[in-house]
Amino acid sequence: MKKPLSAEELLYRLGLVLLPVLFFAAVFVALSGNAVFGWIPACWVYERTGLYCPGCGATRAVAELARLHLLESFCYHPFVPYTALIYVLFLLWETLRRRFSALRPFPIFPCIVAGIVLLVLQCVWKNAAVLNGWNPFFVL
Numbered sequence: 001m002k003k004p005l006s007a008e009e010l011l012y013r014l015g016l017v018l019l020p021v022l023f024f025a026a027v028f029v030a031l032s033g034n035a036v037f038g039w040i041p042a043c044w045v046y047e048r049t050g051l052y053c054p055g056c057g058a059t060r061a062v063a064e065l066a067r068l069h070l071l072e073s074f075c076y077h078p079f080v081p082y083t084a085l086i087y088v089l090f091l092l093w094e095t096l097r098r099r100f101s102a103l104r105p106f107p108i109f110p111c112i113v114a115g116i117v118l119l120v121l122q123c124v125w126k127n128a129a130v131l132n133g134w135n136p137f138f139v140l
């Protein structure tokens with residue numbers, strides 16, 4: 001009987017399959033300019049409450065990341081460049097691990113926990129900034 005794939009192996013294969021898809025999607029978004037914002041509806045939570053939901057700013061962050069504007073992407077939604085960084089590091093690490101078996105598996109769980117903490121903190125920050133009259137997007 002065939003041994004089931006480990007979580008790392010499954011994620012690695014999925015990451016490799018998604019790599020060209022994400023690359024061409026990023027090129028498409030980068031070349032489409034600000035038109036991409038017209039294709040996605042405005043945030044339901046923000047429109048009704050004036051407060052930011054955990055996903056607010058992610059579209060702009062993805063567009064800025066696709067244009068390789070890392071600071072702008074981070075300011076709009078730090079979770080987006082963080083996730084992209086972890087994705088690239090994971091693929092590199094697991095590729096090296098397949099060549100040099102002395103490497104331990106990539107620490108996925110701590111990265112997921114850190115991502116969730118970052119997601120919550122950026123949402124708290126943005127809403128605290130709005131309520132206090134500060135700029136929720138730092139330097140932008």
Ligand SMILES: [Zn+2]
Nearest residue numbers: 043053055056
């Ligand atoms: Zn939102």
